[in-house]
Amino acid sequence: MSFWDVIWFIIISFAFIAYLMVMFNIIIDLFRDKAVSGWMKAVWIVCLIFFPLITALVYLIARGQGMAERSVAEARQVQSDTDSYIRSVAGSASPAEQIAQAKGLLDSGAITQQEFDALKAKALA
Numbered sequence: 409m410s411f412w413d414v415i416w417f418i419i420i421s422f423a424f425i426a427y428l429m430v431m432f433n434i435i436i437d438l439f440r441d442k443a444v445s446g447w448m449k450a451v452w453i454v455c456l457i458f459f460p461l462i463t464a465l466v467y468l469i470a471r472g473q474g475m476a477e478r479s480v481a482e483a484r485q486v487q488s489d490t491d492s493y494i495r496s497v498a499g500s501a502s503p504a505e506q507i508a509q510a511k512g513l514l515d516s517g518a519i520t521q522q523e524f525d526a527l528k529a530k531a532l533a
Contacts (some may be wrong), residue, residue, distance in 0.1 A: 431456060434467050437475045440482065506531035 434456065438449050455463040468475070510527040513519045519527070 427460075430464055430468070431460065433475075434464060437471070437478060440478050441474070503531040 435453070438444065438452055444452075452463070452467065456467075507528050510519070510524050510531070514521065514524040
């Protein structure tokens with residue numbers, strides 16, 4: 409195998425992985441969008457199977473802005489759910505329970521001593 413064969417293999421591998429990422433993002437976006445009917449989703453999927461490159465380009469051009477908006481909305485929802493969960497867990501535990509949980513994390517190696525000290529100070533505040 410020559411040097412250029414290796415370079416060509418790397419380029420082709422990169423392009424294939426990028427192609428797969430685009431396809432998976434399109435499929436995820438299709439099922440995330442509640443405004444699109446089941447039949448239209450099926451049509452998009454069938455077109456992605458039989459005409460992948462053209463369909464992907466058309467989808468990204470026609471629905472790219474909405475795709476970005478849905479992605480941002482999903483990220484905000486996940487962040488909101490995470491913050492809500494953290495507030496509910498942190499608010500329900502007593503300072504002693506919070507310190508015990510932090511100590512368990514420290515003992516397992518999930519956090520450092522400095523992080524444990526910060527959590528302990530926050531629980532006692």
